[in-house]
Amino acid sequence: MKNDPEIKEILLVDDEEDIREVLAITLQDLGYRVTLAENGQKAMELFKNHGFPIVLTDIKMPVMDGIQLLKKIKAIAPETEIIMITGHGDMDLAIESFRNQAVEFITKPVDVKSLEVAIDRAKQKIVLKKQLFDYTHNLERMVQQKSEALKAVHRESTGDLATIMETLPMVVFCVDRELKITSSNASFKELFGKGPFNDNAHDFCHKICTGSSVPCEGCPALESFISGKPAQAEVTYKTNKQAEVSFLAWASPVEQNPPPGKAPLPDTTDLPINEVMIMATDISRVVDIEDHLKSLGLMIGSVSHGIKGLLTGLDGGLYLLDSALKKENQHLAQEGLETMKLMTSKIRKLILDILFYTKKRELTKELLTAGRFGGEIIQTVKQRMDNAGIEFEQTLPVPEIEFMADSTPLQAALVNILDNAIDACLAKQAADKMNPPLHQRISLAITRNNDRIEFTITDTGIGMTDMEIKKAFTLFHSGKEKKGTGLGLFIADKVVSQHGGTIQVESTPNQGTTFTISLPLEIN
Numbered sequence: 001m002k003n004d005p006e007i008k009e010i011l012l013v014d015d016e017e018d019i020r021e022v023l024a025i026t027l028q029d030l031g032y033r034v035t036l037a038e039n040g041q042k043a044m045e046l047f048k049n050h051g052f053p054i055v056l057t058d059i060k061m062p063v064m065d066g067i068q069l070l071k072k073i074k075a076i077a078p079e080t081e082i083i084m085i086t087g088h089g090d091m092d093l094a095i096e097s098f099r100n101q102a103v104e105f106i107t108k109p110v111d112v113k114s115l116e117v118a119i120d121r122a123k124q125k126i127v128l129k130k131q132l133f134d135y136t137h138n139l140e141r142m143v144q145q146k147s148e149a150l151k152a153v154h155r156e157s158t159g160d161l162a163t164i165m166e167t168l169p170m171v172v173f174c175v176d177r178e179l180k181i182t183s184s185n186a187s188f189k190e191l192f193g194k195g196p197f198n199d200n201a202h203d204f205c206h207k208i209c210t211g212s213s214v215p216c217e218g219c220p221a222l223e224s225f226i227s228g229k230p231a232q233a234e235v236t237y238k239t240n241k242q243a244e245v246s247f248l249a250w251a252s253p254v255e256q257n258p259p260p261g262k263a264p265l266p267d268t269t270d271l272p273i274n275e276v277m278i279m280a281t282d283i284s285r286v287v288d289i290e291d292h293l294k295s296l297g298l299m300i301g302s303v304s305h306g307i308k309g310l311l312t313g314l315d316g317g318l319y320l321l322d323s324a325l326k327k328e329n330q331h332l333a334q335e336g337l338e339t340m341k342l343m344t345s346k347i348r349k350l351i352l353d354i355l356f357y358t359k360k361r362e363l364t365k366e367l368l369t370a371g372r373f374g375g376e377i378i379q380t381v382k383q384r385m386d387n388a389g390i391e392f393e394q395t396l397p398v399p400e401i402e403f404m405a406d407s408t409p410l411q412a413a414l415v416n417i418l419d420n421a422i423d424a425c426l427a428k429q430a431a432d433k434m435n436p437p438l439h440q441r442i443s444l445a446i447t448r449n450n451d452r453i454e455f456t457i458t459d460t461g462i463g464m465t466d467m468e469i470k471k472a473f474t475l476f477h478s479g480k481e482k483k484g485t486g487l488g489l490f491i492a493d494k495v496v497s498q499h500g501g502t503i504q505v506e507s508t509p510n511q512g513t514t515f516t517i518s519l520p521l522e523i524n
Helices: 017-029 040-050 066-076 091-099 112-156 160-168 184-194 207-211 220-227 284-326 331-358 371-388 407-431 467-472 488-498
Strands: 011-014 033-037 054-058 081-086 103-108 171-176 179-184 231-238 244-255 273-282 365-369 392-393 402-407 440-449 452-457 502-508 510-522
Touching: 011 017, 011 040, 017 033, 017 054, 017 112, 017 207, 033 040, 040 054, 054 066, 054 112, 054 402, 066 081, 066 091, 081 091, 081 112, 091 103, 103 112, 112 244, 171 184, 184 402, 207 231, 220 231, 220 244, 220 273, 231 331, 284 331, 365 502, 371 392, 371 407, 371 440, 402 510, 407 440, 407 452, 467 502, 488 502
Parallel strands: 011 033, 011 054, 054 081, 081 103, 392 440
Antiparallel strands: 171 179, 171 273, 231 244, 244 273, 365 402, 440 452, 452 510, 502 510
């Protein structure tokens, strides 16, 4: 990425004078104007007076360390991108930096190429944020323009307002002062399965759009009634398919004479507004971009930490194998080889998970038989269960079940859930080393439920609390402390959802967990 002419200034913060001077010379050679600070407090003073698009800071410093500086800058200037400098062995601090929205970290001694890559990544993120802001701003302006145009047409036209609303390619509906729907357009009907003046006539808008019995927090319609002016808000509506979709909702007063018998809202008796029009545009794509940007930095740190541990294990296996060859010890050679196989398998799985998360992939569905598909899954994890001393039970369907699915990602998703079950059993053993459970057991049952196929995975492991269940499928949440990357269950949920399926979880702490994966057969 070529240097953006607008991104030329960098604030460099390090308590070691020699490092500051060397890095400053390097950055100047790369074409940047560099301002120096010897600690976080001095850097904060400079930042408040001048402001910088990029900050390069050491983590460990006196007076105010890099983590504190990161938090303070992000609190007042979230658009600033911050690169952290860390010593070897400071991975935990680096990951904490990502959790506080650092864009990148580099280790000492600083390599010029790594420094260039980190700065380019920061600049790329700044550009993406600007594009996102411009897109959102233009979207808001477009909605406002359409709202103003619609109001002008309404004032000039003697036609029915509902006829005008039907022509707009967005969700449009009107509410009265009690927040009850008075009219709506075709897009509203399609999204919520509720047409104007049918069974939902004069229902509360929050009941129809969100399923709630109370108005939405920050309701733009309510604000518009109170202020007499247009109002906007980001809202989440629940569609007739029970999907939660993000919208930018713009509420605008519709000037008209108050209908007889209508009770006004408190403190608004002097406002000649008895109806508000809400225009809502789907901004799910914008929200997805925001979420992806937030997760990008955290993913780099989490995955780097995970790969480092796997490479350490691989080095251990190589050492055992090398020692065994020198000593001609067959048993030691086998142990080293098994370690290397295990680490290689884990690295391969991690890379596949990363690729699935970062690359959009269309499903390639084919006709599968449940027995063969389940057998391949069992073969993948059986050796690990045997090595851990975990009993395994399988119930394959009789008669055979046929279903349509993309076998590669779906198999990986189910293996992720089975791996999670194995880890839960091992965690239960580790939790009580003095009296470990005698029999740990995992079962896989494949059954048919009407027009769906269900995979039920049950373990007798350590179990989860209700809070842990809610977080289980969240990106980078790991129940394995520092041993996991937090990608496995997230990707499993993503794959199952892409197939039109669902995952249900039931768990009791210290007793076990059951995952039920339900997919449509899709057989004509």
